[in-house]
Amino acid sequence: MAWGILQIVVFIVLLALIAKPLGAYMAHVYRGERTFLHPVLRPVERLTYRLCGVDETREMGVVAYAVSMLVFNFVVLLFIYAVLRLQGHLPLNPAHVPGMNPADAFNTAVSFATNTNWQVYVPETAVSYLTQMLALARENFVSAALGMAVAVAFFRGLTRKSSRELGNFWVDFTRSFLYILLPISVVFGLVLVSQGVVQNLNAPTKAVTVEGITQTIAQGPFASQEIIKELGTNGGGSYNANSAHPYENPSPFTNLLEMLLILAIPVSLTYTFGRFAGNQRQGWALFAAAMVILLMSVAVMYASEQKGNPNFTKLGVTQAATATQSGGNMEGKESRFGISASILWATVTTDTSCGAVNNAHDSLTPLAGGMAMLNIALGEVVFGGVGVGIMGLLVNAILAVFIAGLMVGRTPEFLGKKIEGREMKLAVLAVLYFCVTALGFAALASVLPAGSNAALNAGPHGLSEILYGTISQTGNNGSAFAGLTASGSFWATIGGLAMMWGRFFFIIPCLALASSLGAKKTVPPSSGTFPTTGVIFVALLVGVILIVGALTYFPSFALGPIVEHYLMYAGKLF
């Protein structure tokens, strides 16, 4: 276990070391300042604007910004849908995969366009290489860049004085993929290949095994996809088993690298925010609050998974950690990762909106599975998805200063802006849509046979599968208690709705909030101003996030993971 803990400590230290350089670089990029990549990429950026008819000097108000984003999203969604339907007639399809049916193609298009990457299809046999590259991997770049653009607009609103403009959507979008996502993907994509992630256009390999059986092994151009899937917190696997598959995540080193890439941008954006706010401590306060919650999840999951499944012990199986095995609950886990590297990934992927998995969440012990679910349910605030996560954190920060203001009877301020009725309504809207959607659909699915029959496991674990399904899709996470059969028309429909609402009913109130705050004058801090940089603020922010989350989800979780935990120790099976 000592090695397992060391691995986690090193991971956290590396993250903290990434935050400043990458965060500062992103601040330069979004302000249009010169970076070391400008000699190569600036001409490409200019060409992009010329080809697309963008005037990079023109800024947009909230309506134009939101409309550009929505229209672009819609066009890309249609493009993905068309590629999925037509893939049977398109090239780069050595396995002769036919076109996808309309329901699954719609669900998949929505899923990738919203950065959810919930997968109703089995990649090995349902999508061609062209689809993977042109529709899915490309969309991983697009949805991530879009989230980053929106976050930067949000920063501008929060930090500008008396301004109604949020920046130019096309410029923010282009800079996101060109200066940030693409260079990192090229470099680290090749690192992944060196470890064994596949990058070829070969037909599936036919091998005759040592014992003489024919084994067909799926191939593909997947390192280039794997890298952006993590970096953009997308999470849609090139293979059904996602990052548990040895061709996506072949070694403990790739596992560490991929986890770092998942959190690299969300963590660094806290630093970028500090730059925009003109006070780096504002950014570090957000970093600290999110890190506290992340470590809490790691602790709960590690303890629960290492302890293992008491029902296995009764059968003569040993789950003790020794020099020759990691022990613990190994159902659904890979031996190269063991417990430590699996639960760290499970935390990272559910704290962000990534949703890539390197172990089977459905087979986690109840408390660990419940923790994964809670991480998503908190609303993408523990660093969260690329771009969108930092907005979630900031919305909670606004809630926190509001509550602090209520305690002392003063008008709350954040970054020198008075938080008033309109801002609070928008902030609460951006928090409430989540539990209303996720719990509403979970309730519906639990009482309708079409919803509850989709669960693979019986008893409280079945309810957990349903809850995880609606929470994951609303939170644009995309990981699953994958025993749930989500491809029927009922689940495909509510899933599609949950993913769209989860994305846009969050982004649009946030943009409106940013615009409303941007238009305000700043007031100089006085002796009565509650500072949003210190330890008290961090504690208050953590408290607000956890209390709102716990109060909202405790009743439903009590019937799922919590009761299952006690029943597991009582030896009750379903």
Place this chain on the structure above:
Amino acid sequence: MKHLGTALRMTVLTAVLLGLIYPLAMTGIAQVIFPGAANGSLVKVNGRVVGSSLIAQQFTAAKYFQSRPSAAGNGYDGMASSFSNLGPTNAKLIARVKADTAKLLSQNPGLKAGSVPVDMVTTSGSGLDPDITVANARVQAPRVAAARGMGLTSVLALVAKYTTGRQLVFLGESRVNVLRLNLALDAAQGVRGP
């Protein structure tokens, strides 16, 4: 309408740059720098592909170390990677572990009830886990040695030789690659491939 025009053009531009040029260029570079890894780390014996060192395959004979149980398709299906999705209180999971444990205890003289390594009876995350724990390899060694008429010490020496330690000293877990170990056993006895 202006937004729509820009959106359409941006869709085409990102499709060409990020959907075609980027992955194809990456494929080209990878094929030149890391051809073995980029093509799936395939393992050849006498020029024939017998599998991949990263993908588990089924071993049933007593003389071979066995891979972990697999939930990929009907087992070890390289076109259908999957986990079992069985929850910790699922009766099917517990029944499966019970049956597998009983079978392993009867097959392996080196195995005692109460000390069955957990990875021996649990399906992996991909169904294609190429490795087993060192504990798992050590309890299979007496069976393999007996079936091959080899000394236990020489089998254990090969297990040690094919054990991969934690990467960079602290990452992941120590493990044994099943395909490589089995091929080494065959080679040690002069078997020239299947």
